[in-house]
Amino acid sequence: MAAGKPVVMVTLVSSDGQSFQLLEEAALLSAMVRDTIQIGQGRGPAGIPIRNITGQTLSMVVVYCNKHYTAAAAADGDDAADEEKKVANKKQLREWDEQFINLEQDKLYDILVAANNLGIDGLVDLCCWRFADMMKGKSASEIRVKLGIRDDFTSEQRAQIEKDSPWVWSRTT
């Protein structure tokens, strides 16, 4: 953080009433927060209400924003010529991301939906990557079991699928 810069904090309030205070610059990773602040709201003591996102999920999102803001600020302060250090820092952040997102699937779902609503592109991307990784190499029925999704195809749709792609039906039922 550059010296002399005033420290501005914002408060995010979850749907279940929990408050999280963080640096405004960190919160600005969210397009939704950005828009709110741009129209001159959200800086007051009441904070920014975040609908549909509970405290437990929001706390994770805040951890992510803080980490990525700190990493970006540190990178700005670094000697631009020091490529090796930059690469090392990037690698470190990627490792942190991977650990951070190594979550049980319901939490992953919550964070993906939250990041999507808040417009935090990096976090959406990270969640999508992790979620896709969970589905790679799995048949439709394996995915259904894992995520508790019901097979809701009509018999006509099944017939169509069988016609389009006969090789998979044996795998999916």
Added chain:
Amino acid sequence: MLQPARENEGVWRLSVWCFGVDAGVQFSRCENPIFPLIPSMAQDGGESRDWAEMPSDALSGVFGKLNASDILTGAGLVCRVWRQLATNDPTLWRRVDMSCQADLVENMKAKYAMARIAVNRAAGTMEAFSAEYFVTDDLLLYISTRASSLKSLHLIYCPYISIKGIAEAMKGFTQLEELTLYLSSFHGYVSEAIGRAGQQLICFRLNNAFGYYNCPVDDTEAFWIANNMPELRELQLIGNRLSNDGLIAILDHCLRLESLDVSRCYNVQMDDVLKSKCARIRDLMLPRDQDVFIDSDPSDEGYSYDTDAMYDSEY
């Protein structure tokens, strides 16, 4: 402040422990066969997640990170909503990579059909297609007539593609910029078959797998490239029979060339003229740069094949 009390977490942990399995397998509350009505089964917010109804832009993002085969055999067939997304979002099929798949031969027919579906779903917007082994002349023509927007085509060891097939397909690829033909063994000259499509090629990789010493010189391919691919930035000709004359023609005509790989082109002898002409090339791989498996003297009799007989049998 950042760590508010997590009232439900203990309950949730206990529930996972009770099942003794990966937390992933069950927790859609309504479908839990053992405790269908216990509301505390789901942790955060007290509600189970409806994966089938997750926001479509988020689901799009997830699908975007899966490859074509994963969508076609798995995620795209899970439920109505997911299938609809897989079928109706052409952007998912812009870059289709069907290479590097382990079950090489068994599913050839399936892969053939999958590639056709991918092409159809891309609805004319496919930009890159990459495949190993299963592609035939018919399939190539199918792609060519429906994906004229294709910019990049990678075909790795596709023995069912002929020169004639390449020639036919290339007529449809009017925007192709990158063409890779790895481990190919065509009976004829590929660059000739590429024809007019060569005019806008930026990258051309033709890998004949095995170049060998003392093979007869043939600069036909090289001259075709020199005369018909003026935009090339990257050229890879591995195991080609071109000589210094062919390579000089390429260097003189392809003025934008930045990267050149002529590994295992043993008829090329690096002399002063060639060295000076190659000086402008940023990435250069010379005939013997990749000789990892041949480390003896090339004049050694062990590497002197009856090459004329080999080529006679080819044509």
